[in-house]
Amino acid sequence: xxxxxxxxxxxxxxxxxxxxxxxxxxxxxxxxxxxxxxxxxxxxxxxxxxxxxxxxxxxxxxxxxxxxxxxxxxxxxxxxxxxxxxxxxxxxxxxxxxxxxxxxxxxxxxxxxxxxxxxxxxxxxxxxxxxxxxxxxxxxxxxxxxxxxxxxxxxxxxxxxxxxxxxxxxxxxxxxxxx
Numbered sequence: 001x002x003x004x005x006x007x008x009x010x011x012x013x014x015x016x017x018x019x020x021x022x023x024x025x026x027x028x029x030x031x032x033x034x035x036x037x038x039x040x041x042x043x044x045x046x047x048x049x050x051x052x053x054x055x056x057x058x059x060x061x062x063x064x065x066x067x068x069x070x071x072x073x074x075x076x077x078x079x080x081x082x083x084x085x086x087x088x089x090x091x092x093x094x095x096x097x098x099x100x101x102x103x104x105x106x107x108x109x110x111x112x113x114x115x116x117x118x119x120x121x122x123x124x125x126x127x128x129x130x131x132x133x134x135x136x137x138x139x140x141x142x143x144x145x146x147x148x149x150x151x152x153x154x155x156x157x158x159x160x161x162x163x164x165x166x167x168x169x170x171x172x173x174x175x176x177x178x179x
Contacts (some may be wrong), residue, residue: 012046013037019049022056023098032113056112057092057100063117064088064102064109071118071125074170075137079129086128105131118156118169122149140167 017024040055065088072083086105094101102109107124111117129137136146140160147158157166
């Protein structure tokens with residue numbers, strides 16, 4: 001008897017993710033991550049671990065660049081400063097991360113989800129701005145306090161602690177955390 005698509009998918013996850021090439025526990029996948037793996041499975045079948053690790057690495061690089069481009073443009077507009085020195089660093093042969101390191105200014109992009117990557121990259125851009133030009137960015141227009149990137153059920157947001165409100169990060173307005 002041939003296993004159903006769901007059985008085959010779950011078996012593939014259970015066998016492939018714990019492999020040392022990936023080293024991920026399937027039980028800890030978020031619904032969005034599981035959905036992403038389902039899309040990979042549906043489009044490619046049962047990829048072996050070494051090939052899936054390459055796909056994961058490529059995805060994280062793509063998310064890092066997309067988020068960094070949006071955030072650098074947003075920061076440059078607010079700060080009237082070019083953040084050209086801020087770059088994505090990637091190393092497929094990392095000793096620390098089986099699927100490769102993707103980093104921006106000390107922040108590791110480990111997620112496969114766009115909004116979670118946006119939050120990580122936003123923290124990196126904030127740290128870069130603070131470290132290089134000694135400014136707080138972004139600042140809440142209403143309360144004049146620095147905003148902090150957070151992931152909410154409705155997506156990536158800048159959070160204003162004093163005002164207890166959140167503003168969508170650039171490029172993410174109206175999109176859910178699963179987008």
